[in-house]
Amino acid sequence: MEMTFIMVKPDGVERGLVGNIISRFEQKGLKLRGARLMRIDRSLAEQHYGEHRDKPFFGELVDFITKDVVFAMVWEGPEAVALARSLIGKTNPAEAAPGTIRGDLACDVASNLVHGSDSVESAVREIELFFGKLSTNLAS
Numbered sequence: 001m002e003m004t005f006i007m008v009k010p011d012g013v014e015r016g017l018v019g020n021i022i023s024r025f026e027q028k029g030l031k032l033r034g035a036r037l038m039r040i041d042r043s044l045a046e047q048h049y050g051e052h053r054d055k056p057f058f059g060e061l062v063d064f065i066t067k068d069v070v071f072a073m074v075w076e077g078p079e080a081v082a083l084a085r086s087l088i089g090k091t092n093p094a095e096a097a098p099g100t101i102r103g104d105l106a107c108d109v110a111s112n113l114v115h116g117s118d119s120v121e122s123a124v125r126e127i128e129l130f131f132g133k134l135s136t137n138l139a140s
């Protein structure tokens, strides 16, 4: 069974959308395997978003994700990575289809509410970054 890393960003927590977002994953049939309300420090943010280090918006991205608490989660299911990304919608909310989280609830690419792993390899890396080794009990 596949696992994916999902994080409600500070804008989603601030707007009170954590429950709405969790409901969508539950209704799809994915299983919640771990969850943490936490603050990300700059070091963790720079590791998590390392692939974007050379992008012009990298500084803005790190500032944004570290400015307040996030809600980090691990969800499990068949093809969990692809399923989650289809529920989340395209990165730019202007291009995200209605019915997706970003299509329904967001209107700005920087404040796009939620992050989801883009591949199985990214999911393994991101789950370890935020929750430790996959073999440990994610819920504790």
Ligand code: CMP
Residues within 6 Å of the ligand: 052, 057, 060, 061, 091, 109, 110, 111, 112, 114, 115, 116
């Ligand atoms: P996420 O899925 O968390 O992965 C990288 C993030 O970079 C992405 O969501 C966006 O929130 C952010 N991002 C992408 N393009 C831009 C941009 N042009 N300006 C600011 N942030 C961006």
